[in-house]
Amino acid sequence: MPEPRIAVVGATGAVGEELLAVLAARGHARGTIAAVASANSAGRTVRCADRELPLVAADAFAFNRGDVVFLGVDAAAAMPLAQRAVAAGARVVDNSSAFRGDAAVPLVIPEVNPEALNTDPPPRLLANPNCSTIMLLVALEPLRKAFGIEHVHVATYQAVSGAGRAAMDELRDQTAAVLKGQPAEPRAFPLPCAFNVFPHESAIDPATLANGEERKIVAEARRIWRAPDLPIDCACTRVPTLRAHCQAVTVTLAGVVSLDDVRSALANAPGLLPAAAHTLAATGRDEVLVDRVRWATSELDRPEAGRRRLSLWLAADQLRKGAALNAVQLAEACKWLPARAGST
């Protein structure tokens, strides 16, 4: 059977570029790959493995039956593109938030809820969760399975690349300007990002005062875990790093365990690597790095047998496992693409 045609939509963006790299690294770049972008990119090319792919304008691109389509564009653009692709008989993984709240569209992290892919009829459209949700749940799933989870608290340290390639350029350019004593002029963010930490720029909901990223984590984690009442505290923040997010996580376990039990559960979990975790260590890696597995400091006064609140420190490449890799894994899990061991 020939390999299906793959279309990467948003191929010039940060997620699109990473999709092409992950497809190549996992051996999916031997067949036809269409690199689709906005009309003003037409005529240019993008690189995928050892090939230069001509960019095709999304408006002019004809989706075909059987295509495997990865959408790496924002929610407003993804909505009509996904509908066009599905109507043409293509199979679609959308990286945006457009369909994450749609009960008819599976929202899946392969290491966490692969069973959600087993719909009847099989799904044609999948939603890739938010990058912060993915890394958090990959790390917590082994604890949830083994011990149960009663409460999650997460403070994020998010790289600018979550806001796209322009944001990465802005951090580099602004930082260079500031080092020369020149002013930092924000464009991608509402505030200067060079040498600055500020609340995540997504829209604040006036009813809850939570920003968009915080609302995504809560809603998506509850949906993926089928735990609609799970208490989750979130504070989402941008830090001046290029790619890979970090998270300070405090999780209250339902069952009383030992740190050794916790470490064993984490050591054998798919997609997770106990290791020194920091932005640069996670950059370019497939795994979510988990570090500083310890009792929360508030538990230290309690006898060890009564402790239930854990503290963890995570780092993961949000363009890779947080976006492109998870999307490609979903296509593999659905057998839209052949299952292949990753090599990065």
Add this chain to the structure above:
Amino acid sequence: MPEPRIAVVGATGAVGEELLAVLAARGHARGTIAAVASANSAGRTVRCADRELPLVAADAFAFNRGDVVFLGVDAAAAMPLAQRAVAAGARVVDNSSAFRGDAAVPLVIPEVNPEALNTDPPPRLLANPNCSTIMLLVALEPLRKAFGIEHVHVATYQAVSGAGRAAMDELRDQTAAVLKGQPAEPRAFPLPCAFNVFPHESAIDPATLANGEERKIVAEARRIWRAPDLPIDCACTRVPTLRAHCQAVTVTLAGVVSLDDVRSALANAPGLLPAAAHTLAATGRDEVLVDRVRWATSELDRPEAGRRRLSLWLAADQLRKGAALNAVQLAEACKWLPARAGST
């Protein structure tokens, strides 16, 4: 009465330089100021207001009765210097951690526990709390007073200047190198700091796995609040910013209140400014900035009247309120220096 002689020890360091700036800004730089540093700085000068102060070697410096001494050196150096100064009849504010656990030495934030200065006999040696403790408690004290606090959770986003001037130089130099495609060579930190986020570099306690910064926050907050059992969860992290720390704080109040009540309490608190809080906004300011006052996302399912867990976002200049300003305020509160309205 003539103004006392002031000695700033560690005058070439990041805290020492800020002490000289704060002393000048608060009108304390008109009398004699001795700028004291290590022997290898002797012969050089440092600036204070419009004067160039010659640097004196600490080993050769004679403390006098009545001197007001600010120590801006590390704990190992502070211990013998403080003892020498107190023995000579000087009055000392130490910025290091050397005396913070010593019950005989007041550990004070003027906005939080000024009554701890009223010892009999009056204190000759004061301990300045850790920068992260100061900003956290300045922000939470009005809530503790008005409503009571049952649990504190804080994740920090700490600027490199907490590790001193060399760390600030390292962040600038490393960032410039990385932008040119050159390798980042860590010296002040165990890991590269340019475009990187990593756990706070202070020593990990093998019994608790908490790092030094986390242990300081817990121990100091409990001591200052005289709340030895208060549960406090901490995760302390370095981010690639030059100065001003941020904190994501979740606090469980003892009493049920409304967000309006919370905002009123915060609006009228000394040293605190409700404002857009980010690293650059706090840099060079006296106040702790408090922002994003909201219910924790885990509380949003509860009816409003039953909510008790709050989320706050803080930013403060840790060299100023987190070190130099708090130290000078302590000397003013003890009337070692005349009380003067700050002007920055």
